[in-house]
Amino acid sequence: MRTRVNKIKDLAKALKSDETGSLTIFSLFIFILILFMAGMAVDLMRYEHERTGLQNAMDSGVIAASSLSQGVDFDAEDTERLVKDYVAKAGYDPDLVTVTPTIISPDGSSVTSRTVRAEANFKMDTIFMHMMGIDDLDGVASGTALEGSEILEIAMVLDISGSMANGDKMQNLKDAAKEFVTTVLSNNDPSRVSISIVPYNQQVYMDAELRARLNLTTNPIEVPGPISHPGAITTYSQFDLSSPCAAFDTSDFQSRSLVAAGTTIDTSAQFVDDMFYWALDGNANQRYQDPYEFSYWCGNFHPKILLYQNNETVLHNYIDTLRGYGATAIDIGMNWGVGILDPSFTPVVNGMVDDNLLIEGMRGRPVNYGANGARKYVILMTDGKNTQHLDLKDEYKSGPTRIWHSETQADGDAYDGYLVEMPDNAPDERWYVPGDPFDTSDDLYLTELPSDAIQWDFQKLYREFRTNDAARYFFGNSDSAAKTEFLDVVVDTGGFTDADVNLDHVCDAAKANDRMNVFTVAFEAPEEGQTVLENCASGEGNYFPVTGEQLTAAFNAIAVQISLLRLTE
Numbered sequence: 001m002r003t004r005v006n007k008i009k010d011l012a013k014a015l016k017s018d019e020t021g022s023l024t025i026f027s028l029f030i031f032i033l034i035l036f037m038a039g040m041a042v043d044l045m046r047y048e049h050e051r052t053g054l055q056n057a058m059d060s061g062v063i064a065a066s067s068l069s070q071g072v073d074f075d076a077e078d079t080e081r082l083v084k085d086y087v088a089k090a091g092y093d094p095d096l097v098t099v100t101p102t103i104i105s106p107d108g109s110s111v112t113s114r115t116v117r118a119e120a121n122f123k124m125d126t127i128f129m130h131m132m133g134i135d136d137l138d139g140v141a142s143g144t145a146l147e148g149s150e151i152l153e154i155a156m157v158l159d160i161s162g163s164m165a166n167g168d169k170m171q172n173l174k175d176a177a178k179e180f181v182t183t184v185l186s187n188n189d190p191s192r193v194s195i196s197i198v199p200y201n202q203q204v205y206m207d208a209e210l211r212a213r214l215n216l217t218t219n220p221i222e223v224p225g226p227i228s229h230p231g232a233i234t235t236y237s238q239f240d241l242s243s244p245c246a247a248f249d250t251s252d253f254q255s256r257s258l259v260a261a262g263t264t265i266d267t268s269a270q271f272v273d274d275m276f277y278w279a280l281d282g283n284a285n286q287r288y289q290d291p292y293e294f295s296y297w298c299g300n301f302h303p304k305i306l307l308y309q310n311n312e313t314v315l316h317n318y319i320d321t322l323r324g325y326g327a328t329a330i331d332i333g334m335n336w337g338v339g340i341l342d343p344s345f346t347p348v349v350n351g352m353v354d355d356n357l358l359i360e361g362m363r364g365r366p367v368n369y370g371a372n373g374a375r376k377y378v379i380l381m382t383d384g385k386n387t388q389h390l391d392l393k394d395e396y397k398s399g400p401t402r403i404w405h406s407e408t409q410a411d412g413d414a415y416d417g418y419l420v421e422m423p424d425n426a427p428d429e430r431w432y433v434p435g436d437p438f439d440t441s442d443d444l445y446l447t448e449l450p451s452d453a454i455q456w457d458f459q460k461l462y463r464e465f466r467t468n469d470a471a472r473y474f475f476g477n478s479d480s481a482a483k484t485e486f487l488d489v490v491v492d493t494g495g496f497t498d499a500d501v502n503l504d505h506v507c508d509a510a511k512a513n514d515r516m517n518v519f520t521v522a523f524e525a526p527e528e529g530q531t532v533l534e535n536c537a538s539g540e541g542n543y544f545p546v547t548g549e550q551l552t553a554a555f556n557a558i559a560v561q562i563s564l565l566r567l568t569e
Contacts, residue, residue, distance in 0.1 A: 334378070
């Protein structure tokens with residue numbers, strides 16, 4: 001009996017100390033936990049798949065429904081039906097979706113803005129998570145798209161320098177620019193769009209209507225002790241008010257406005273420098289003859305700025321007039337492009353609207369930054385790099401010269417009518433008549449001026465003669481010191497690297513606080529041109545280095561990017 005009891009006690013002790021099978025129980029708990037976690041992951045993946053599919057269907061629906069191409073008769077009910085149709089075709093319950101359209105039609109005959117918002121609340125039954133007490137998952141999908149609610153202001157700054165005349169470059173530019181115009185106007189409500197074109201070579205050119213509305217520097221100056229003669233100049237303006245070109249200083253490139261508030265715009269001189277023997281269409285300047293209009297550093301030959309247009313035909317016709325000629329001033333082109341988009345330019349546009357030079361729809365442009373969601377874009381294109389920026393030295397831009405002209409003295413001869421004042425000569429040789437520039441035998445001196453003689457100012461002198469021709473003809477045989485002086489009247493006002501710095505400044509001003517979005521296109525440009533344009537662009541995706549027919553693709557890509565149709569949420 002005692003032995004049996006001891007055996008039972010021994011068995012109990014053995015069972016108490018035996019750990020065989022405990023790991024199996026622990027593993028069972030871990031396995032169940034893994035099943036729960038895997039099941040949760042499956043349910044969450046199902047949920048995200050459901051939400052993403054519904055979101056994509058709604059995004060497609062609101063984009064389609066917000067398009068202005070739907071027309072004025074496409075009302076709120078039609079909008080809701082279209083969005084829900086996209087959702088249903090994707091395999092989701094359309095009754096889950098709430099659609100809120102906002103349609104703006106000021107005159108009832110056309111829609112200028114269409115905004116569509118859609119939102120859906122859904123539930124998804126769980127497969128595994130219900131074992132943890134979670135029977136379903138709640139989800140939300142929403143999206144908003146709009147078209148036409150924003151004002152779009154664009155400045156196309158296009159290189160028309162001499163290198164653009166090589167090969168098919170200019171034709172490629174025309175094709176690309178016209179396609180850009182067509183794409184922008186067709187993708188957006190034209191009444192909300194304005195496109196300005198700023199062609200530039202060594203300068204940018206204003207027409208008379210624009211000059212009249214800008215605050216140009218006049219500074220009337222009285223001539224001290226003028227010659228006592230009816231034809232003498234007694235007062236003059238500091239700058240040439242008929243010049244189509246502005247002369248910017250360094251500070252003008254550091255803001256978005258053309259010039260700082262309270263200041264005026266200086267103008268460049270109109271002259272032909274002997275450094276450039278440019279020819280065009282087989283024509284070239286000849287010594288001592290009237291220079292061709294195309295050869296002036298600043299002249300009226302080149303196309304003027306086209307301001308604030310939304311008519312496709314007008315824009316296309318203008319683009320077809322562009323031709324390549326001259327040097328390159330990318331900084332001046334960009335300064336104009338930015339300046340005409342700055343709200344400080346609005347009085348100029350309003351004045352042109354008042355005088356029926358621009359359509360009424362352009363009144364109030366350029367609008368304030370951010371007004372009504374307005375967006376401003378500059379598209380800057382070049383095939384080159386910054387080169388010379390020439391002008392006359394200030395003392396040779398205006399004021400009386402020693403040169404006079406008399407029709408009676410000329411008596412039909414092209415040269416005999418000129419007279420040069422010789423203030424240091426004896427009274428009987430006070431007036432030098434140079435005569436034929438290729439023959440000194442007819443040179444002579446006069447005691448006094450003919451009664452009809454008219455004194456020339458520097459503007460007249462350099463409109464009629466190239467700078468070096470004037471120095472040689474009027475002073476070569478009469479006043480060697482004056483000849484040396486007048487052979488040195490031209491100055492580089494800030495080309496090459498100085499112009500690169502100016503370009504950096506105006507690009508930075510345009511991009512500051514996202515005021516303007518800058519796209520740049522380097523069209524077969526050298527390394528220097530590529531560098532400054534890449535730096536000027538608003539971002540890496542806004543810079544396009546292209547060759548040949550890629551130019552059209554680049555402009556088209558930009559047009560698509562700035563389309564007003566976009567998904568906002």
